[in-house]
Amino acid sequence: MNYQRELEFARRVAVAAGDNAKHIRASGITAETKPDASPVTIADKENERLIREAIEREFPDDGILGEEGSSKAGSSSRRWIIDPIDGTRDFVRGNRFWCVLIAIEEADESLAGVAHFPMLDETYWAARGSGSYLNQERLYVSAIDSIDACVFSPDGLHLIQARPYLPRVTELMQRSWAVRSYGGALDACLLAAGKAEIWFEPKVEVWDLAALKLIIEEAGGAFFALDGSRRIDRGTAIGCAPGIATYVREAFGIPPA
Structure with a gap:
């Protein structure tokens, strides 16, 4: 499997961030409105901090870009891209379809990526040249042609x-x-x-x-x-x-x- 270390890291951290968000929501949340009219909660911000700090520990040379403001150039040619809670509106309303998105890219191409849906117990993931998966099941798009x-x-x-x-x-x-x-x-x-x-x-x-x-x-x-x-x-x-x-x-x- 290509980028095995990066994949295992991203899946582990995405699950930790999902658990963190569920814990925060159980204690009660309120949403603020960002300049682009999208909502943000303390869970979005805390998840981004959790993921950013994990990247800085394990991949200190890589750059970082996050939705909630994380930005680090890094000394390598690689960059981690984070959406700490994708679907904040769903998260706020208690719907199950929000997720944690983490990817690493180089030369404008993603090398490995994870979409973890905590409330569905589903983790979609892929590595360049190694296929896409849902948990451990290999994924293939539809053959429909009309x-x-x-x-x-x-x-x-x-x-x-x-x-x-x-x-x-x-x-x-x-x-x-x-x-x-x-x-x-x-x-x-x-x-x-x-x-x-x-x-x-x-x-x-x-x-x-x-x-x-x-x-x-x-x-x-x-x-x-x-x-x-x-x-x-x-x-x-x-x-x-x-x-x-x-x-x-x-x-x-x-x-x-």
Whole structure:
């Protein structure tokens, strides 16, 4: 297995952060609103501190970037990217679909990534060149090759950034076999597990995508932003089964790869 040490570390720390967040929530939480209108809690901040300190102990030369402000250049060419609680709205409301996202990248490509869902007892993980897994089960994307047979998971449609894409999204929803949206990270992981065929995000950050892109691609899926690139810093994301990638690109007006 490639990047075994990094994977074992990321899974261990993600589980510890998930347990930490559950403990904090049991004691009662309130949410503040950040400048971008997203919520943040003491659990987000404490989880990022826990993960950052663990990285600094075990991989002191690596850089760090976290949603809640962690930023360290590092002396190596590698960087850890952290979303301490992805789905804070779900966390605040007591829904089960929030997770901890941890990835390590080099040269703009994720090497290893973990998405741990504490309330579901599920950990999705992947390493570059070694496949994607749910706990210990190997994952593969769906073989479906037609839109009318696919499950479409669009997220963030309430955001103003989604407005330019709503006509295309609505048309694709009406052509799909089913529409299911549980939350960005879980929808991406369900795509990797072959339980959905299209995942769309109109507004995302690098910490939302660093682990998820790798999990999707290592399961055999296609990942691209609305500009057609595979980059995670373009602010949008689409994941899909390879058999419908051409149709999805056409639906969103993206030039062929």
